[in-house]
Amino acid sequence: MDYKEFAHAVEKQMNQRMTGGVKAGLHTAVKNNGKERTGVLIETPGVNISPTIYLEEYYESYLEGRPLGYIVGELIEFYENIKKEESWDCDRILTYDGVKDRIVFKLINTAKNRKFLSTVPHRMFLDLSIVFYVLFEATGESTAVMAVSNNHARQWNVGTETLWQDAIKNARKLLPAEMMTMDYALKEMLGKGCGQMPETENLLSGAGKERDGMYVLSNSLRNYGAACIAYPHIMEDVGEILQGDYYILPSSIHEVVIVPYTREISRKEMDDMVKDINETQVAEEEVLSNHVYLYERSTGRFLGRNVKQAGGDIG
16 A cells, blocks of 8 residues: 555545544645645534644554554544644634744745745845744643744734744744753653653753753744744854854754764764754654754854854844
8 A cells, every 4th residue: 555545545444433523635735845745634513623643653663564544543642632622713823912922933045945935035144034923822742733824924014023033022922042962952852752751951041050061942842943043142142152163053843963073073073963964864854954063152153054143133
């Protein structure tokens, strides 16, 4: 059974097993970097929030021998955990006042998203692009978001600068930056898998005093957390913690890796490492960039190929 046949089989079995008028249908979306993903969109009568569960990982487990019926059961169970009982108040998105306190932003690769960027308000940051979205709701299992398009901006009568100022204010509150040692980040990732989380560590807030050769910077949700490098003063704070210059390795759109600067490792070696990880370990839609950035603490500047300084309104 190929992927297309698998998706249709999942859709059919879900519709056979779900009750209460809930319906499943296939939905293909263009994600970051132009990557298309197909998932099951589940509609609940009387509720206007319809989650989409993407199927690629489930197909991999099917190819490894997991029965289709078992996979469908997992999908239904997951839906039961994330489904919404009430509709979102759609009138709120008709005016900017209804969403301005939920506007946040993420970083994406400019070159790989030019078509998408032509449809949304955005601003340059280094050689990347800042785009905005409305964070309706976020939990440990799912998020409900809406990308801010040019049509939204026209309807709300707001410009990119207004979106940016509100987004950086909201980001501090809704998605605060967190910096942790690589050791802690690995323990956190493994802990989520077995239900055991390590003690909280956020070096930016003084929680945790351990030091490491590598650090991870993300937001509290661990979703689109690479955007933290554009938060005001965060790069300065990282430099203060490390007491020196440092490399920023864009490991994905969800986080970056911080490595204290050393002459023992060249920038080319760092670039090669990022490119290799992107090609072998990171999903295509989650790739941010194939090269590192160097933050110079004494000047507060990012140094790197094709990097244009964003100006004082970023920091």
